[in-house]
Amino acid sequence: MVDTVASSTSAASAVAAGTSASAGKKTGGRASAAPIGAGVEPTIDVEWLGRYLLGTWAEARLDARRVTARPELQRVEGQSLAEHRQTVFEQLHYLVREGAVNKAFPTRLGGQDDHGGNIAGFEELVTADPSLQIKSGVQWGLFGAAVLHLGTEYHHDTFLPAIMSLEVPGAFAMTETGHGSDVAAIGTTATYDPDAQQFVINTPFRGAWKDYLGNAAVHGTAAVVFAKLITRGVNHGVHAFYVPLRDVDGGFLPGIGGEDDGLKGGLNGIDNGRLHFSDVRVARTNLLNRYGDVSEEGEYSSPIASPGRRFFTMIGTLVQGRVSLDGASTAAAKVALKIALTYATQRRQFTAGSDTNEEVLLDYQKHQSRLIPKLATTYAASFAHEVLLTKFDAVFSGKNDTDLDRQDLETLAAALKPLSTWHALDTLQEAREACGGAGFLAENRFTSLRADLDVYATFEGDNHVLLQLVAKRLLTDYSKKFAKADVGVLARYAVEQAADRTVNGMGLRRIAQTVTDHGSTARSVGQLRSEKVQRALLTDRVETMVAEVATRLRPANKASKKKAADLFNQNQNAMIEAARAHAELLQWEAFTDALAKVEDTGTKTVLTWVRDLFGLGLIEKHAAWYLIHGRLSPKRAQAVSDYIERLTARLRPHVLDLVEAFGYGPEHLRAPIASGAEAERQNEAREYYRELRASGNAPVDEKSMKKK
């Protein structure tokens, strides 16, 4: 991959140089009006940036990219449901043979106890086929990980080897038809029978069928089944059980039934299905008993006294799915932008400034505005993901594994996963449209990736539900600060204080001033380019929104359950918006931290523009809020938008370097429109017309005759 970057950089730079000349001219006029960066055009050290983006688990990523470069692992478009499922199943065996799936498992069982590296590599599978990524995730990230994290040594020794080798493909049977987001309310029961020393698993009604489970329709021969554990007449809440599903011939074992979920909007390489259980008996020891156990006599015990905390600890292992979706979505956005921006620098349409020369798409302002801000967001998401992955590894490796660390990890994942999964969908769609009819052909990847990634927005935690979790955490932290005091008063105080601090401390009062007296737009945006000011504006918004919501929720403390619920519901939109603002700030902080470690001047200059585009883009998106709350003057808000347009144009000569640094080669893009074919076609057409004009045989235009 290092070789890939090195060898392809020169080609990209050549193209970039070719286009940057004309773009330089284009933006030159603007730059003179209000220069962004002075003097010589900066240059990105693409090879260095490429390595930097690979992050801590660079080797795991490069290993995975070498694997995903192989055609045997890549999506074959147009396969039938059955063919695609079979192909992906075989690809999983291929991954086993490559030793690509065992990193997270214990060293003593042949794994490497490498949690960060495991996720980094797993995420990269998305460029080969998202079905391959998710089916691997089902087998080793959910089914296997549940045995690893919820089970104990007996389960590891007994079940993990066959899971790691794919001898036992399995399902993660948590979601039910009737309960997705609200896992605590699932209907499946596991009742302990002390005489037989067995758990009896039952599905009491149709809504309690397990549903949408990968590996359930065809390949799964076992499952980790989540059910309410009942012993001695007490319901101890959701626990996980290892349950064999099918016999050697693929038929369901007695008491088990199911259905195929059939065709889906995407990810059809995975055999999702439904399962139901009628008096299915498993041994007492099949309870994955790390956080809750039942003695032979039926006595329940747990290291975690609170049923609520126990539940959240158990489903906390799900966080690794969220972490990996965050990374995979960002990878997909990178692929989409590399394809669309490559095409945008080669494709021409309409003559505007000349009679014969058609314009390159990316020289149009609208085309820049469609794609370049999305490139900035992708950089932010990429750096934020590295922070998340590092946190994840620290917790799962046990390096920093306190309750607070786990909570922070879960909040961080719940904040970032919604933003990155939605961003991937938006980017794939914008890229598709920006490539017109060519973008709609399956061979050019956008439509297929988008169809597959669609469900990332609602699985492993519905995005809105996750953002609500973040909001609750923000509110809890907020109320802790003022636990002893009257929160109502303090909330108001905090709003004022926050506003005051940011306004005075960060020079925001000057920002909020009307700036007509300054005259030039260039000067009026000057301060907005400051890191401190961007941070202050973004932070202030989060703090103010949280304080506002907290104040409005204050009466809930003394209200009936119903009244309190109504009050929460009336603030649901505001809570979700506060959480989103918090997540955006996290991305901005991650980008800014990453920027601090860049040493090369040219790279730092360009990346600072990218970060500013991201930060100011957020401020523009929420301009109404800043205006309503008096944090920006009308003139300044207008200046933000004007400056964003200029910044976007300023980045135009650097986009090919910026996407080259993502490190995906033709073997990962596999899009004919990004292969250089478009440039060849354009050159051929231009050459044809040039020769025709030179020959003197060109027909005369009726139009030009009329003019004479």
Next chain:
Amino acid sequence: MVDTVASSTSAASAVAAGTSASAGKKTGGRASAAPIGAGVEPTIDVEWLGRYLLGTWAEARLDARRVTARPELQRVEGQSLAEHRQTVFEQLHYLVREGAVNKAFPTRLGGQDDHGGNIAGFEELVTADPSLQIKSGVQWGLFGAAVLHLGTEYHHDTFLPAIMSLEVPGAFAMTETGHGSDVAAIGTTATYDPDAQQFVINTPFRGAWKDYLGNAAVHGTAAVVFAKLITRGVNHGVHAFYVPLRDVDGGFLPGIGGEDDGLKGGLNGIDNGRLHFSDVRVARTNLLNRYGDVSEEGEYSSPIASPGRRFFTMIGTLVQGRVSLDGASTAAAKVALKIALTYATQRRQFTAGSDTNEEVLLDYQKHQSRLIPKLATTYAASFAHEVLLTKFDAVFSGKNDTDLDRQDLETLAAALKPLSTWHALDTLQEAREACGGAGFLAENRFTSLRADLDVYATFEGDNHVLLQLVAKRLLTDYSKKFAKADVGVLARYAVEQAADRTVNGMGLRRIAQTVTDHGSTARSVGQLRSEKVQRALLTDRVETMVAEVATRLRPANKASKKKAADLFNQNQNAMIEAARAHAELLQWEAFTDALAKVEDTGTKTVLTWVRDLFGLGLIEKHAAWYLIHGRLSPKRAQAVSDYIERLTARLRPHVLDLVEAFGYGPEHLRAPIASGAEAERQNEAREYYRELRASGNAPVDEKSMKKK
């Protein structure tokens, strides 16, 4: 269909009544704080509204819905590319047998000369299968319509009967690999050879291959080919030629070659492909010669002297594609909302206000905010489409067919098609996510419809290119007003005047005032509910934006071609945004006009809320603009958002009636989650727990034990 509405209304009303009780309670608390509508809850006359939405061509729509209700015409999910293509081809023959395709053709050839009815019926095909809609559109709306509108009597007599009967399936060969939006720049040539009295058609380079043509890959045996007509050494620009493609065995005729476009992101029931021509000869009379002809000797003549106007007249026939995409997209949004809102009133998740009762999804504020504003936009799009279709029929029937009428029609279509096609994609996506995993199953329609409609955003005119056309028209109209004067000065004057007029004439000065003195939010939004104020705010924004852009473009008149192009490019985003604002205003006006004709008080009350939600939603979306331009005070802008939340909740009890009025029955929805199955599952689960509690055998919750 009238029967459908009548019979299913009672069921819908029953459900609506059931849910409106609880919702009424929910919103009651808010209503007392700031009442929206006083007294008794209004009732929609669903049957009347259903008929009203069907519009002028109600019978054509109902006929088409009876046809699309038949399983033989409906999409079979999971078919292979080849199977799907074959199915749709056979469905086209089925439509021919039904006499469903000839409405737009001349009565003397067995048609009905009914242009509006034809499009109305054609749009409805989208609910059966968008591939069926678009393949029909290719055959009769593009290929056949080109012969009809660009040809003369000879072509009608010679070619139309076989086109109407599908004896000759054909392609509309306009787009080339190298030129989509810029049709005037296509490379294909048709050079007249007076000796043979033939045109010689050639593809000079790879970029000039015809591409993305429906019917080209497999079924087409002829095509209307767009090429630059060259005779006597003069290039007369793009003209259309009738060109046979394949022999009886399906092989290409001499000189013709092509490729299959292969799998696409959607619409795979259509065999899109590429074509190229090497010295392909067709008779002189195969030139579709309505707007330009060549004599036997090779002399060119045209009833339209200006080559530019001639070109736009010829491609103006394309407008019917845009009209129908506008209607079909709106129909798809209706289907999506009916499915998602039905599910949202049945599905329950999380207990909030009670220990045992889970909340219905649509009682969550966020769920209301996700879907109900989209319902309002769909109503606006539906009424706007009726205006567009009426205009289209008047022009194409010859009733009102001046140049100005045609231009108005083209501008209207170019304005509405982008909004409705994007709206359909957004709505399908939001609906998909709002239904979680169930929304991702192909059987529930969203993913499949979205995949198919994706390309509607870029075909028959890329949405951004269309909005630019609208902007140019707005600027032209604007400059005409001040043709004799110094535009620079007048532009500034107009901005001031417009601002002044709206501010003073419409009471906007009061709106813009700080309203802290009024105290209550209820009173501060009072004026915003006024139709006049909404119109003034929306109109003012369009006028001001156009005037601003016009002023900035003023120097282009005296600049070099290159400088002028750069100036245009630097204002491209602003132009597109002005066009979008104009289109939104058109939708709002159409909704408001439609509202004026509603007599039933209850229906009118609820629809007024829907219109207000749409109008205020636009103002909220553009709140930053209104704040920056001093048209709204910060407090008032905040009040708009607060009021929108209340209005959304206020509409919650009426959503089932509002989607019922769309008139689509189960035979059109075909989504298991909207079939009532979810309500059955919920009832079964609730009954199970009720009985368990009543039996005394329910296990005790560990949680509740801890509390004691």
